[in-house]
Amino acid sequence: NAGVMQNPRHLVRRRGQEARLRCSPMKGHSHVYWYRQLPEEGLKFMVYLQKENIIDESGMPKERFSAEFPKEGPSILRIQQVVRGDSAAYFCASSGQVNTEAFFGQGTRLTVV
């Protein structure tokens, strides 16, 4: 049973480009969460999704960031027109039930140059 799979592991983008981060939850999990970890800071909640629905996006920046979890395929976190401040590790987690433990993927380290 594979764990939470994120790709790519490392992503380098120039300022102004788009970044797409993918997350496949653990088998049987339908709840997906995205977190961001800035250098020297703790993980910060961004968004919680179920299949085809955004449940809670209170941690998402208002502009340039969007997330989806389609019926088929992985969850996608999309960052448009990236800026240097977007450089961070982005972690995805999944759970089988809404209030059971969440398991994390290995993260995507985004570097904006």
Add this chain to the structure above:
Amino acid sequence: EDKVVQSPLSLVVHEGDTVTLNCSYEVTNFRSLLWYKQEKKAPTFLFMLTSSGIEKKSGRLSSILDKKELFSILNITATQTGDSAIYLCAVNQGAQKLVFGQGTRLTINP
């Protein structure tokens, strides 16, 4: 503002020592408290605590929650170099909206 505070931020001990990591919280909604171990990659789940006074144990690691005083501790006995990592405490406010502390960076020297 919801916050989770961990202490110490950094700890260096010798192999074989026992360590206690602290986590205090002030949040508007509380469902559970979770501990994770983060090495160079994914945070790895350790414990989920929901009730006060009930110790969770896994090998040399144990943890307990005090919901009256709003804190939790994580104990590691007979530490090994493989225990070196960042230990993260998080409060689940419901719907897995986790509020994380800054982490404690634990270094075990041989």
